[in-house]
Amino acid sequence: MSKESSKAQEPQIEEAVEAQIEVETQDEAQAVTFDTSLMDELTQANFRVEELEQALAAAEAKVAEQKDSVVRAAAEVDNVRRRAAMDVEKAHKFALEKFANELLPVIDNMERALQGTNAEDEATKAVYEGVELTLKSFTSAVEKFGLSQLNPQGEPFNPDHHQAIGMQPSEEFPANTVMMVMQKGYLLNERLLRPAMVMVSQGGGVDTQA
Known part of the structure; x- marks a missing residue:
């Protein structure tokens, strides 16, 4: 090949080399841009995962708190019911206390009447038997309560x-x-x-x- 031909081809070769370098540079730039975009997406995804994990933890804590509140409320309701049942039972048992206190002197007087009479004495036998029968009936009735x-x-x-x-x-x-x-x-x-x-x-x- 002559020197003139070589000199004529040098610009073409330089242009081809520059074009190849430009293509490679563009490819590298696109690759860098792609890597940067991928990193941004991964970073955003990580942030989103962290946000979701925090939201999940907060929701679980809220559920646990509400569950504890429900358990305490149920226990308190059970205690109130139990106390109410005990109060009703006591009221039923001792509602007659004042009335019973009024009856005691009556019983005492009938017992004194028996002590003042004699079942063997014909003069007081009928009184004794009547008071005794009345006292037995009376005490039997109050014992039921x-x-x-x-x-x-x-x-x-x-x-x-x-x-x-x-x-x-x-x-x-x-x-x-x-x-x-x-x-x-x-x-x-x-x-x-x-x-x-x-x-x-x-x-x-x-x-x-x-």
Whole structure:
């Protein structure tokens, strides 16, 4: 090849090289642009995932809080129902307390009437039998409503149910034993309505042992 031909082809070669370089540069620029766009999309996706995770955690915390509130509310309702049921039960049991207290003197008077008459005496026999029958019917009726009698003759003294009006020596009864009932006591549904008034034994004899 002559020198003239080589010189004539040099511009063409340079143009081809420059064109190839330009194409490669454009490809690299597009690749960089693509990588940047992909990174931006990935970054946005990560931010979105974090936002969703935070929203999910907040929702789960809210659900747990509401569940706890529901459990506490249900427990409180159950307690209120239980207290209400107990109040109703107590009201049923002790609604007659005031009325029963008014009946006790009537029972006491009928028992005194029996003590003042004699079933063996013809003059008072009819009265005794009538009062006795009335007293039995009366006490049977009030027992149906939870009223029960305390007559602790010969029983150990119980300060929860008995009221001691005095103590006396006794050979017949051991110490701290009810030796005499001055007035009977009463319970209403196992709750003390009136204590029994009693005389308590101190026991008998003097200890002569050294």
